[in-house]
Amino acid sequence: MDYLYGSHTVFKIQYHFVFVTKYRYKVLKGDVGLKVRELIRQTCEAFEIEILKGVVSQDHVHVLLSAPPNLAPSEIMRRIKGRSSMKLFESFPDLKKRYWGRHFWARGYFCVTSGELTDEMIKNYLEHHFEPKGDDNFRTET
Numbered sequence: 001m002d003y004l005y006g007s008h009t010v011f012k013i014q015y016h017f018v019f020v021t022k023y024r025y026k027v028l029k030g031d032v033g034l035k036v037r038e039l040i041r042q043t044c045e046a047f048e049i050e051i052l053k054g055v056v057s058q059d060h061v062h063v064l065l066s067a068p069p070n071l072a073p074s075e076i077m078r079r080i081k082g083r084s085s086m087k088l089f090e091s092f093p094d095l096k097k098r099y100w101g102r103h104f105w106a107r108g109y110f111c112v113t114s115g116e117l118t119d120e121m122i123k124n125y126l127e128h129h130f131e132p133k134g135d136d137n138f139r140t141e142t
Contacts (some may be wrong), residue, residue, distance in 0.1 A: 004066070011069050014052065018062050018110040019081060022103050026058035027095065035091055036061065039084040047071060047079060064114065073111045081105045 003010050021027055028036055033056045040063065044051050049071070054063040067076055085104035089096055095104065 004068070006068060006070075009069055012066070012115065013069055014064060014066050014114040015073055015076065016062070016064050016110075016112050016114050017073075017077060017080075018060060019077065019108075020060040020106045022099060022101075022106050024059045024106075025098060027098070028056050028061070029058050032088065032092060032095070033058075035088060036084055039087050040080055043080050043083050047076075049076065077109050077111070081109075 003012050005011075037054070037056050040054070040061070041051065043049075044065065048068055050066040052064040052066055054061070065076065067073075081104075085102075088104055089099075089102065096102075
């Protein structure tokens with residue numbers, strides 16, 4: 001496994017995010033779509049977030065990211081959506097007419113963790129970590 005290292009941590013944290021344009025307007029095409037991709041790359045690079053895979057569709061974005069443990073998923077989305085929204089309005093003034101409230105992205109987002117270990121693999125490891133005692137789900141090693 002390709003683990004990443006911090007000063008006091010070893011980690012492999014991956015998130016799959018999906019976020020949509022406000023009102024699901026299909027504006028992420030052509031130059032706007034390319035600019036969104038560029039802005040997301042720049043933001044991720046600035047915060048040491050690795051983009052493993054990504055797709056910019058006409059009205060939403062999918063990204064699979066590897067992030068350090070000091071960044072919460074909500075913080076990652078705040079930075080990506082906030083910076084890209086501001087820069088898009090600067091680069092494409094016509095978007096201000098469509099998004100008069102200065103909000104380019106819809107409020108919410110979808111996030112799920114992703115990894116190479118399944119729940120079943122973790123449960124199996126913990127089950128056989130030491131001799132089981134009873135049917136307790138959270139045991140101590142004695």
